[in-house]
Amino acid sequence: MSILVLGTVALDTVKTPFGKRAxxxxxxxxxxxxxxxxxxxxxxVAIVGKDFPARHIDFLRKKGVLLTSLIKDSGSTxxxxxxxxxxxxxxxxxxxxxxxxxVFKPCVADxxxxxxxxxxxxxxxxxxxxxxxxxxxxxxxxxDSMNFWINTKRKSLIRLLKEVNIYVANDQEAxxxxxxxxxxxxxxxxxxxxxxxxxxxxxxxxxxxYSDDFIFSLPAYPTDNVIDPTGAGDTxxxxxxxxxxxxxxxxxxxIRKALAYGTAAASFNVExxxxxxxxxxxxxxxxxxxxxxxxxxxx
Amino acid sequence: MSILVLGTVALDTVKTPFGKRAxxxxxxxxxxxxxxxxxxxxxxVAIVGKDFPARHIDFLRKKGVLLTSLIKDSGSTxxxxxxxxxxxxxxxxxxxxxxxxxVFKPCVADxxxxxxxxxxxxxxxxxxxxxxxxxxxxxxxxxDSMNFWINTKRKSLIRLLKEVNIYVANDQEAxxxxxxxxxxxxxxxxxxxxxxxxxxxxxxxxxxxYSDDFIFSLPAYPTDNVIDPTGAGDTxxxxxxxxxxxxxxxxxxxIRKALAYGTAAASFNVExxxxxxxxxxxxxxxxxxxxxxxxxxxx
Numbered sequence: 246m247s248i249l250v251l252g253t254v255a256l257d258t259v260k261t262p263f264g265k266r267a268x269x270x271x272x273x274x275x276x277x278x279x280x281x282x283x284x285x286x287x288x289x290v291a292i293v294g295k296d297f298p299a300r301h302i303d304f305l306r307k308k309g310v311l312l313t314s315l316i317k318d319s320g321s322t323x324x325x326x327x328x329x330x331x332x333x334x335x336x337x338x339x340x341x342x343x344x345x346x347x348v349f350k351p352c353v354a355d356x357x358x359x360x361x362x363x364x365x366x367x368x369x370x371x372x373x374x375x376x377x378x379x380x381x382x383x384x385x386x387x388x389d390s391m392n393f394w395i396n397t398k399r400k401s402l403i404r405l406l407k408e409v410n411i412y413v414a415n416d417q418e419a420x421x422x423x424x425x426x427x428x429x430x431x432x433x434x435x436x437x438x439x440x441x442x443x444x445x446x447x448x449x450x451x452x453x454x455y456s457d458d459f460i461f462s463l464p465a466y467p468t469d470n471v472i473d474p475t476g477a478g479d480t481x482x483x484x485x486x487x488x489x490x491x492x493x494x495x496x497x498x499x500i501r502k503a504l505a506y507g508t509a510a511a512s513f514n515v516e517x518x519x520x521x522x523x524x525x526x527x528x529x530x531x532x533x534x535x536x537x538x539x540x541x542x543x544x
Numbered sequence: 545m546s547i548l549v550l551g552t553v554a555l556d557t558v559k560t561p562f563g564k565r566a567x568x569x570x571x572x573x574x575x576x577x578x579x580x581x582x583x584x585x586x587x588x589v590a591i592v593g594k595d596f597p598a599r600h601i602d603f604l605r606k607k608g609v610l611l612t613s614l615i616k617d618s619g620s621t622x623x624x625x626x627x628x629x630x631x632x633x634x635x636x637x638x639x640x641x642x643x644x645x646x647v648f649k650p651c652v653a654d655x656x657x658x659x660x661x662x663x664x665x666x667x668x669x670x671x672x673x674x675x676x677x678x679x680x681x682x683x684x685x686x687x688d689s690m691n692f693w694i695n696t697k698r699k700s701l702i703r704l705l706k707e708v709n710i711y712v713a714n715d716q717e718a719x720x721x722x723x724x725x726x727x728x729x730x731x732x733x734x735x736x737x738x739x740x741x742x743x744x745x746x747x748x749x750x751x752x753x754y755s756d757d758f759i760f761s762l763p764a765y766p767t768d769n770v771i772d773p774t775g776a777g778d779t780x781x782x783x784x785x786x787x788x789x790x791x792x793x794x795x796x797x798x799i800r801k802a803l804a805y806g807t808a809a810a811s812f813n814v815e816x817x818x819x820x821x822x823x824x825x826x827x828x829x830x831x832x833x834x835x836x837x838x839x840x841x842x843x
């Protein structure tokens with residue numbers, strides 16, 4: 246089964262202790278696509294401006310990403326500039342230029358409206374809901390957000406939580422939205438707000454999935470080669486949601502495997518700037534790391 | 545095989561959002577003993593003052609802890625007072641009274657000098673080394689420390705690292721002593737300072753063991769019933785080191801199982817004040833949680 250992802254396509258300028266890249270291809274929908282494409286056909290819904298380089302469009306097409314619902318607007322592309330210092334777990338945002346993102350109204354091609362697996366990557370929750378409403382029979386919907394929306398559009402986000410199957414949050418977001426400092430309590434509280442499952446991403450500490458029926462926890466793949474963590478969460482979500490879409494059925498066993506694929510994909514993402522590493526990923530690369538991850542955790 | 549633990553026996557006053565306890569039995573050697581006793585005979589090396597209640601001595605004896613090398617001094621017992629606010633991951637120290645700890649020179653009974661498994665819980669690294677030198681043929685030595693010694697007795701601690709098999713640190717300590725912010729890099733750097741293995745405790749995020757031959761990672765047991773986390777690290781170490789001493793052989797398979805036992809033991813520790821919960825623990829309680837932990841992590 247194919248998957249549809251709503252998110253951003255951006256031009257990122259990133260500085261880390263290992264170097265700097267200006268105006269790289271980035272954005273949540275792009276990072277998501279780089280891992281999801283290994284399992285399923287990815288339908289990308291986003292907006293770019295007139296300054297968006299044609300080579301990036303070619304690149305995405307070559308990677309098999311369907312761009313039918315990528316809007317090209319006359320404004321300028323969404324741009325993010327950030328820096329990571331000593332502790333690469335934390336990004337310092339230097340500049341954000343919303344550009345066309347401020348007028349974004351996603352429009353899904355009719356041929357894509359029957360897609361069953363949907364991921365609403367981090368954009369305004371009202372836009373996420375608008376997109377979701379246009380889908381005819383979504384079967385498994387994932388939702389990501391960020392502190393900005395938790396603080397400024399809390400009500401919209403909480404309303405949307407009732408309409409999705411899985412809410413994906415990092416630990417800070419989970420604590421902030423739930424008001425609980427204990428992550429298990431936070432996950433339970435978020436679950437009670439509507440979604441079937443809550444997935445908490447803890448960066449270098451791995452992930453934790455909570456549902457009423459089962460809990461699953463996985464450490465991060467142990468890499469000491471962190472070059473640029475931008476997009477790691479979206480790459481994780483792409484591996485996770487992509488695997489499930491590829492399998493079709495969302496069973497506990499598939500969810501466990503999907504978490505492992507997401508974890509492996511994210512570990513590659515951080516090992517290069519932007520999509521440098523994930524754009525050349527093969528399924529067998531993920532399989533190799535999953536084997537290691539298995540050895541790492543079995544007792 | 546039996547185990548010898550050097551550490552503190554303290555009177556703890558702890559306040560958390562769930563209540564307050566004054567002058568409870570605490571200290572690293574006590575918390576360690578509560579979990580280690582389930583697997584092996586625990587020989588405790590520590591010091592208490594003349595104000596130390598006889599009922600605590602009786603209690604430890606009843607729990608099977610050998611007190612041959614517990615010194616009773618004329619000063620006052622080591623006291624710690626702390627508070628945990630919203631985020632129970634972080635203790636606020638309100639008061640520390642070293643008392644007899646400032647004159648502590650551990651003295652191991654001759655009958656205990658042939659013990660093979662030794663744990664040097666957090667005290668002055670010079671005292672830890674003094675104890676270690678008095679052992680005749682230690683086979684597996686674990687070392688814990690804390691930021692205070694990393695900052696004030698760095699040289700002593702680094703010298704001691706060369707003489708132990710496993711260095712146990714929390715994530716902050718590992719970063720601080722190694723100067724590396726990435727935990728994998730930190731573990732590698734600490735390993736290169738001498739020990740065969742480095743074990744990093746990440747609290748609610750679980751544990752991570754690094755050696756040249758293998759890496760092992762385990763999430764924390766998912767409890768949302770955190771009452772008082774004081775001593776969780778020591779309880780973890782007691783389960784871990786105790787299991788290995790009980791098995792005798794330190795093999796990778798035993799190490800993995802030991803980490804699971806340590807994790808399960810720590811999860812009980814946080815569910816009550818002081819040793820309220822761990823003092824009544826049975827092996828079957830740990831086994832039950834290990835089964836859950838297994839389900840949680842298998843994929």
